[in-house]
Amino acid sequence: MKSLIHSPADLTPTTTWQETVWAWTSEESLIDHTTKARLCSAVLLPFQNGQPDWDSLISSIAWMQSAADHYGVELVPVLNADTGYIFDLDDALYAEVLRRFRAAFPQMKFIAGVTARGAANDSEFRAERYRPLLDIVQEHDHCEVMLMTSRWLNSLDPQRRRDGYFTIAEWLVRPGIVHALEPSFVPWATPFEPWLLWELANHPKFVGGKISTLDEPHFLYWAAMVRDQQLAFAPHSGDDFGIATAIKLGLPLLIGAASSAAPLICAAKDMWLFDDAPAKRYPTPLAAAGLGAGRFDLRVTKLFEAFQSLEDAVFRLDTNGSAAAYKHSTAHLLHALGVIAAPEAHPHCADRRGPDEAARMHEAMLRAIRMAERLNIPGFSRPQ
Incomplete structure (x- = not known):
């Protein structure tokens, strides 16, 4: 009987996760009650009257930062597809997003997403398509660059896909994060094979990666491999449908959900830790009353349920199996919370919710607001 692979030396480009020991490592064995990992929030760029609402952009980041400061969480805004609707945004406006952010938050670290520009009529992968956004981002310091997947890069076999990432990495002067996405956001996306993850995780310019999948727990696979091999590479969960897993494992989140539920997520990160x-x-x-160490606050399990039910509504799949319209839902949530001035999406964004979205988000918020009140979580209530 063939044994499971447990050494990276035995991986090949065609090895599946199911052939490795890391695909059979339980979540329970990876639990961490001592590490409060960073929260990387995919920030929304609000619009009002068809134009970017810069004041609301800054106020939304300040709202998240206030929650992070309150609970001692490192917040790293992510300026990528959610922020700028990157596939709708031209280079000049994307550069303006970064400039406005840096002017308002001169010392804050950020992550910037870059993808292929002008590849619509290509017939093969061209790494230079990443250069325009790379050059814009790397004018700034104290940032990390997320190499977002693109259709032609994703279409390559594992070896050529690795080579594609490595070619782009030659132009990196900031730390890089590799990006794997799954079909609920773009239908052609696929996760990394174990050999590809191993190759990327050992590249000196890549400090971490983002993974989100609906049908298979690839984030657990990544976490198991990285911990087992003690790699200097941080798996970031991009799974807005399963936020609690990353908190339980003491690993970073890189999610759009933080832009609408930051106070709840920051509270959960602190509650999960041992005293x-x-x-x-x-x-x-228990510990506050001097009655013992208290371990961790078990009420966090109900908070997990509350913000997950909220985000499941935000990231719900449409009839085409896509969650891409979550940006419009997020705008409605932030507007209802009084964080931004209007619930508009980018005027060219085709992924929109229906006319009843405000009412749907109102209903989705009820349990989360109740939990925020019960647990004295500031910053998550409707304006009076």
Whole structure:
């Protein structure tokens, strides 16, 4: 009987995850109650009267930063597809997003997503398509560059896909994050094979990667491999349908959900920690009363349920199996919370919700607001 692969030396480009020991590592064995990993929030670019609402952009980031400061969480805004509707945004406006952000937050680290520009009529992968956005982003310091997947890069076999990422990496002067996406956002996307992840995770310019999948727990596979091999590479969960997993594993989140539920997610990160964890900001009621260490706050499990039910509504699939319209839902949520001035999407964005979205988001928020009130979580309530 063939044994499971447990050494990276035995991986080949065609090895499947199911052939490796990392695909059979349980979530329970990876649990971490001591690490409060960073929250990388895919920020929304609000619009009003068809134009970017710069004041609302800045106020939304400040709202998230306030929650992160309150709970001692490192917040790293992500300026990518969610921020600029990157496939609708021209280079000049994307550069303006970065300039406005840096002017308002001169010391804050950010992650910027870059993808292939002008590849619509290509018939093969061309790495130079990534250069325009790379050049715009790398004018700034204190940032990381996320190499977002693109159709022709994703179409390559594992070896050529690796070579594609490595070619783009030659132009990196900032730390890089590799990006794997799944079909609920773009139908042609596929996750990384184990050999490809191993190759990318060992590249000196790549400090981490983002993975989101609906049908198979690839984030767990990544976490198991990275921990087992003690790699200097941080898996970031991009799975807005399963936020709690990353919190439980002490690993970073890189999600659009943080732009609409940052106070709840930051609270959960702190509640999950043991009372004796150095990063713990608020002790459990048991420890606060001097009745023992308290371990961690078990009420976090109900908070997980509350914000997950909210985000499941935001990221719900449409009849085509796509969640891409979540940006429009997020705008409605932020507007209802009083964070942004209007619930508009980018005027050229084709992924939109229906006319009843405000009412749907109102209903979706009810449980989350109730939990915020019960747990004294500031910043998540409707304006009076």
